Amino acid sequence: TGCGVLGLDTPAGQTGETLRSAVPLPPPYRVPLPIPAVAEPTGTLDGTDLYEITQRAADVEILPGLRTTIWGYDGTFPGPTFETRSGRPVVVRHTNRLPVPTVAHLHGGHTPADSDGWPLDLVLPVGDNSNWAHPHNGTTMVGDLAAGVREHRYPMTQRAATLWYHDHRMDFTGPSVHRGLAGLHIVRDDAEDALGLPAGDRELPLMICDRAFAADGSFAYPSIDRTLRTVPGVEDRWMPGVLGDVVLVNGAPWPVHDVDAARYRLRIVNVANARRFVLALRVPGAPDLPFTQIGSDGGLLAAPQRLDSIAMAPGERVDVVVDFAAVPVGADVTMVDTLGNDVMRFRVVRVARDDSRVPDRLADDVAPLVPGPVVREFVFRRGAVGPGHRGWTINDLAFDPQTSIADVPLGQVETWRFRTDVHHPVHVHLDHFQVLARGGGRPRPSDAGWKDTVDVLPAEIVDVAVRFTRYTGRYVFHCHNLEHEDMAMMATIRTV
Ligand code: C2O
Ligand code: CU
Numbered sequence: 001t002g003c004g005v006l007g008l009d010t011p012a013g014q015t016g017e018t019l020r021s022a023v024p025l026p027p028p029y030r031v032p033l034p035i036p037a038v039a040e041p042t043g044t045l046d047g048t049d050l051y052e053i054t055q056r057a058a059d060v061e062i063l064p065g066l067r068t069t070i071w072g073y074d075g076t077f078p079g080p081t082f083e084t085r086s087g088r089p090v091v092v093r094h095t096n097r098l099p100v101p102t103v104a105h106l107h108g109g110h111t112p113a114d115s116d117g118w119p120l121d122l123v124l125p126v127g128d129n130s131n132w133a134h135p136h137n138g139t140t141m142v143g144d145l146a147a148g149v150r151e152h153r154y155p156m157t158q159r160a161a162t163l164w165y166h167d168h169r170m171d172f173t174g175p176s177v178h179r180g181l182a183g184l185h186i187v188r189d190d191a192e193d194a195l196g197l198p199a200g201d202r203e204l205p206l207m208i209c210d211r212a213f214a215a216d217g218s219f220a221y222p223s224i225d226r227t228l229r230t231v232p233g234v235e236d237r238w239m240p241g242v243l244g245d246v247v248l249v250n251g252a253p254w255p256v257h258d259v260d261a262a263r264y265r266l267r268i269v270n271v272a273n274a275r276r277f278v279l280a281l282r283v284p285g286a287p288d289l290p291f292t293q294i295g296s297d298g299g300l301l302a303a304p305q306r307l308d309s310i311a312m313a314p315g316e317r318v319d320v321v322v323d324f325a326a327v328p329v330g331a332d333v334t335m336v337d338t339l340g341n342d343v344m345r346f347r348v349v350r351v352a353r354d355d356s357r358v359p360d361r362l363a364d365d366v367a368p369l370v371p372g373p374v375v376r377e378f379v380f381r382r383g384a385v386g387p388g389h390r391g392w393t394i395n396d397l398a399f400d401p402q403t404s405i406a407d408v409p410l411g412q413v414e415t416w417r418f419r420t421d422v423h424h425p426v427h428v429h430l431d432h433f434q435v436l437a438r439g440g441g442r443p444r445p446s447d448a449g450w451k452d453t454v455d456v457l458p459a460e461i462v463d464v465a466v467r468f469t470r471y472t473g474r475y476v477f478h479c480h481n482l483e484h485e486d487m488a489m490m491a492t493i494r495t496v
Contacts, residue, residue: 013339015423015481016241016274019212019220025246026064028254029334029345036184036205036250039080041090048089051082053104055181056097063246063253066217070180071098077251078207078271079165079183084156086189093151096123101132102176105168106154106185107315108161108297108432108452113473115152116429119170119490120401123150157470159365160189161299161450162267162317164207170401174242174273174482178221180251182207182271191363192300198265198321198356204257205250208312208343209272212244220244239483240422241274247337249344256345260352261325265294268320270312273482276423276455278338280309283327292358295319298432298450300363309338310446313425313455315480318446321358324348366449369434369465374414376406378491380456380479381421385488392424392479392489399490404474407494413467420456424484427453428466428477430495436463453480468495 041049058075062068073079073094084090094104101124105117114121122132126148163185167176184205197203212220221242246253270277281289291307294300297317310318327333327348335343378394385391385398395405408414415436418426432450435443439460447454456462478490 013278013423014241014243014274014276016243016483017239018243018245019222020245021213021220022215023063023066023213023217026253028342029256031064031252031255033204033255033257033344034250034252036076036078036081039082048091049084051090051092052095053079053092054095054097055102060251062248062251063213063217066213068213068217068219070219071176072180073165073183077180077182079181081183081205082165082185084154084185084187086156086158086160086187089153089155091151091153093149094123095149096125099125100172100176101125101169102181103168103170104150104152104165106152106163106165107427108163108317109154109185110158110431110470111152111154112471113475115154116475117152117168118474119168119173119476121150122169124148156187158187159299159363160192161187161297162269162295162319163187164269164271164317166271170399171486174486175221177271177482178211178219178242178273184267184269186267187299195359195362196355196357197294198263202260202262202356203265204267206266206268206344207251207271208247208249208268208277209270210244210247210275210341212246239487241481241483243275247341247343254342254344256347258349259324259346260350260354261327261329261348262352262354263321263323263325263356263358266320266322267317268310268312269317270314272314274314276311276313276339277341277343278309278311279343280336280338281322282334282336283331286327289322289326289333291320291322293318293320293446293448294358294362296446296449297452300366301449302363302366303361304358305445305448307445311444311455313423313453313480314482315425315427315453316455325354369413369467371413371415371436371465374412375417376414377417377419379419380424380426380489391487392484394489394491397491398488399478399492401492403492404494405491407496408466408468409496410468410470410472413465416464416466418454418456418462418464420458420460422458423455423481424489425453425455425480426462426477427480429475430471431466431468433464433466436465438462472496
């Protein structure tokens with residue numbers, strides 16, 4: 001199972017430990033693909049849309065006939081999808097009706113520091129005035145906090161892109177996201193709308209993750225002790241990452257979706273805690289159906305590119321167009337993970353008119369960043385994170401919320417060099433970067449465009465060009481394997 005000190009990279013290219021479900025699993029491709037509800041503003045003030053989200057537990061049916069208690073934004077998993085416009089600010093007021101503190105982060109958002117979801121900006125449960133003393137350093141978090149409620153102001157001064165939001169509480173992001181605290185946030189703009197890409201029912205969000213189910217129907221997750229850095233009497237509890245044996249798409253196990261023989265836009269998001277996926281589209285008796293990639297983490301690529309398979313680490317997004325008119329009506333197109341998992345199936349059920357197009361030029365604002373002389377190197381590897389405790393480190397340091405590892409001037413284009421021991425998806429808050437080189441050579445095709453998360457392979461060196469354009473303050477970058485993040489593989493930076 002990849003458990004244990006040496007169980008780092010399993011043969012299937014994963015960094016993690018697979019948990020097995022204790023309940024019978026249904027056959028794949030029976031449950032219809034759910035589409036998360038769209039969040040509706042509760043009001044508008046001076047051109048700013050206001051949203052209210054309540055974080056709460058709910059009982060839902062994920063495996064047929066089994067009740068699973070999730071933690072969800074508005075009690076749903078995934079949470080409601082935000083649909084916002086570039087340049088139109090929004091305020092999201094989160095109310096915490098869960099039993100633990102939470103922190104909401106908009107992944108990929110160009111967000112001022114006080115709304116970004118700093119890992120210690122805890123929102124306490126409504127009505128809970130206890131001191132949530134931090135298990136790592138004993139700091140008392142009360143004082144900064146409004147018990148139960150926090151408003152996040154998102155200027156949305158950024159291009160159209162597929163973002164997502166999720167919990168980000170220091171040391172507890174893995175278990176909280178695993179229980180369901182994740183949702184999609186789509187930013188749209190006029191330039192993209194004018195392209196004529198597939199839209200409406202032919203634009204599908206696909207949030208992919210994996211879970212295992214315990215006998216009582218809950219999502220199986222190891223004892224939280226295992227991710228804490230200071231459990232008295234416990235010397236070396238650390239985790240390579242939590243993997244499950246059921247793939248969920250938009251919260252449904254191996255779902256199926258009926259499609260027209262036409263082009264579809266798929267916004268694919270890897271929301272798994274630790275699992276990587278290498279996606280391909282299988283057609284019986286025919287070659288794989290290709291993807292036309294049109295976007296990545298930070299929105300549209302300059303030009304579309306054809307890919308037969310796409311590797312996605314946790315946190316990454318790819319925006320693709322798939323032309324189901326290329327297969328006969330009646331065919332099944334199965335999205336598989338070539339690392340060994342079924343994902344979902346499309347059934348091509350009818351011929352239909354298709355007025356969509358994929359232009360040869362998609363965007364003009366993907367000019368290469370040209371780095372100046374500053375090069376910062378960050379080494380991601382397993383190491384000591386406290387007396388007698390192993391975890392995951394950056395430059396041999398455990399996450400320290402008090403100390404900046406880099407003070408970066410706004411506007412300066414720098415080279416950041418990432419080097420790792422095992423797979424680590426490296427995510428930088430605040431601004432998107434560009435991948436310059438991978439393993440000493442050219443980036444992967446799917447590294448193209450504006451990125452905020454890059455899948456760094458074992459012993460590989462990845463250079464990215466980083467530039468922060470606005471907002472001074474305190475931010476983080478970290479590994480997006482959430483167990484690694486919780487076990488200290490995160491660093492504080494300041495933009496100055
Ligand atoms: Cu998706 Cu710092 O996180
Ligand atoms: Cu990692």
